[in-house]
Amino acid sequence: MSIVEERLGKQSVKKSFFQYFLPTIFGMMLMSVNIVIDGIFVGNGVGSVALASVNIAVPVFSIFISIALLIGVGGGTLYSIAVGAGDKEKGKRLFTISFALITIITIIIAVIGFIFIEPLAKLFGANAETLSYALDYMRILFIFSPILAWETCLSIFVRNDGDPQLAMIGLVVSAIVNIILNYIMIFVVKWEVTGAAVATMIATLIGLLIYTLHFFKKGSGLKFTTFKWNKRDLTQISTIGFPSFMSEAGIGIFVIGYNIAIAHYAGTNGIAAFSVINYLHTFMLLAFIGIGSSIQPMISYYYGAKKYTSIKQTVKIAEVTGILLGVLFLGIGYIGADLLVSIFGVETEEIQELAVKGIKLFFLGYLFMGINFIYMTYYQSIGYVRPSVGITLFRGFILLIAMLLFLPMLFGTAGVWLALPVTEALVALVLLFVARKGVMRNQFDSRGF
Secondary structure (H helix, E strand, O other): OOHHHHHHHHOOHHHHHHHHHHHHHHHHHHHHHHHHHHHHHHHHHOOHHHHHHHHHHHHHHHHHHHHHHHHHHHHHHHHHHHHHOOOHHHHHHHHHHHHHHHHHHHHHHHHHHHHOHHHHHHHOOOOOOOHHHHHHHHHHHHHOHHHHHHHHHHHHHHHHOOOHHHHHHHHHHHHHHHHHHHHHHHHHOOOHHHHHHHHHHHHHHHHHHHHHHHHHOOOOOOOOOOOOOOHHHHHHHHHHHHHHHHHHHHHHHHHHHHHHHHHHHHHHHHHHHHHHHHHHHHHHHHHHHHHHHHHHHHHHHHHHOOOHHHHHHHHHHHHHHHHHHHHHHHHHHHHHHHHHHHOOOOOOHHHHHHHHHHHHHHHHHHHHHHHHHHHHHHHHHOOOHHHHHHHHHHHHHHHHHHHHHHHHHHHOHHHHHHHHHHHHHHHHHHHHHOHHHHHHOOOOOOOOO
16 A cells, blocks of 8 residues: 555544644745745845845746646646546656656756846846846856756655655755755855855755655655656646646745835835845745645545545645634734844844834735635645636735735835735635635535646
């Protein structure tokens, strides 16, 4: 019996949820801490302008992570459904196709991005002060982009093959290595922003190597096999993975939109303040992504095995977990805003005041974010892509951009900070009143799959 069959086929939903959720959330949170420490090292070791510059380069991460999620979540979901239905050979084929596809696409994008790197940096919000640092960081990301994509994709498949503990170990080790290397590269070697990027890529490579240990485990279903390019497989992988692609791409839009809006209302100091908030936001965001990453293999397997009551139980447990996390994060923001800002080495009182005010408004969005990720993941996990795309499109693009345009005209910088919370709240309310009824009535639909 395979690892995933033993875990999801025999255990209670509650036990399986926490076996997936606890290592996933621990790994995600440590990775989040790792990202925050990146910001602390850059802010204290290089300065606020460099911190703002790294934030401008974040969309490059989003580009490659979004491609990895497009293929990894699409392929991983189909893999879990195939294993749940007992078709292991199809699972191996989908795994192999996914890795071949992600390698080709990543290399093409990296080459194009490297050629047009300066126009891209300016498009992402770089100005005369931040351009050189942003270019330093982006060059490293483009050069080592396949490592970033492979690591993200393989972690998804390892989790879908019933080994969330190894996925956690990879994140933990990668995070610890990144912290150590960041200190060495920035404070000892004095490579500044380039050093921070090199540290991240080396740590990512080590995480990738750890995930490959899964191939040697007894009961592992992940095997590379011969295949022929199949239009149906490619269409299904890209269709099911598209909401994850859009969600990650939406992070890039979020960063670019906030950079432009806050720069218009508060200048470079505003960008520096947003950089602090965005580092903290990444910490919180990855926790909610962790909930989605935990329930996706479960829902996909249960759907393939036709265990529909188990799907409903999984969603209920995830809802409670998401709401509790949101309340916790909001409390942390209100109680510890001054302390959170101070650890980033902020240089001026104006930046500190902007960031503290921003945290107390921005963190309201976490009350609703968990619900949105749960239902986006639910629809995606059963292959019903249209609602998942709709949630992602309205949440990450249409409503967010509209709020960034409209709210600052009414409330100034406060309106910029409120754009995300208002967006998350509107989407969550619709989902609770519409989508939840269908799930709780066992109306499982895979149209478009």
